Amino acid sequence: MTAWIAACLLAVAAPAWPAEQRSKSEKARVQDIFGWVEWVEIGQGPIRLKAKLDTGATTSSLTADDIDIFRRSGKRHVRFTILDEDRDIEETIEARLVRHVRIRKHDGTTQRRPVVRLGMCLGDIYREHEFTLVDRSSFVYPVLVGRNYMRGHVLVDSGETFTQRPSCKQRSSSTSPGMDRATAPRLAAE
Template sequence: MEIIGRSDKVDFPDLYLEDLAVKIDTGAYTSSIHCHDIKEIEIKGIKFLHFKTLDPGYLKYQNKVIEVKEYTEKNIKSSFGEVEKRFIIKTQVILFNKKYPIELSLSNRSEMKFPVLIGRKFLNKKFMVDTSKKDESFHLKNNLTE
């Protein structure tokens, strides 16, 4: 079991997103990613979920359009205690140089410091959290590439 800190930077290779800052949150059940302009579209009978990333701290990803074929909708309780219907996508995340499957709810996190929140559903039985540490996976990645 890997020890992860209170925050880190991860890659989502299927979404072509690298070095995104994540908050590790054992109080949250689900994981989420910041996006906007979320809509279902249909092209030639095939449904897609279309959304845009938007984060001024990541100019190369600002308003990047992402489309996925596989998605679901679930009721998720927000950090404010309100139940919201959100789209959920399945993708992969790279942490400690390993790929893991992850479910991400799509939500507007523009008021939050981190564009990605990693919740306990993903962390369970894979990671232990040490809140005195941060960027453990990111440091390992950079040491291996030097």
């Protein structure tokens, strides 16, 4: 009987313990609660894509076609294309290459992917963060939003989807970090 009472007390007390460890500033930073699948906007179009909010992934991943790595003024850059299939809008983006990463796939093989820093709008949250680039056309969701983007700003309700449309009023600039204004994204239709 004593063990049963102790187990009940631990079950009640345990969920509150981690929340107490978070500082007030950490709690205040969290903006909103989102579903596990949401719409996001990327680029100048902006391109609207379905995104899976994945708390198991560290880094975000973006679908990209025609990935081309090149040098400009001695620095490595990446040119790639993203497509908003729903609105039939395509945008070519150029950004500075941050690094390459090796990603272990589900079948155990590894894949080398370029990493760029881009801005993305989720609900009313605009953040610039790192994205790995890969052809995700065989995946259900063209964007995977990782913990690095969500930390301190997003809570995920695994029982909800499409809770908010992107509505960022202010984007940090007309170009993302690592992009030169001369190579800012342009709509392919222009």
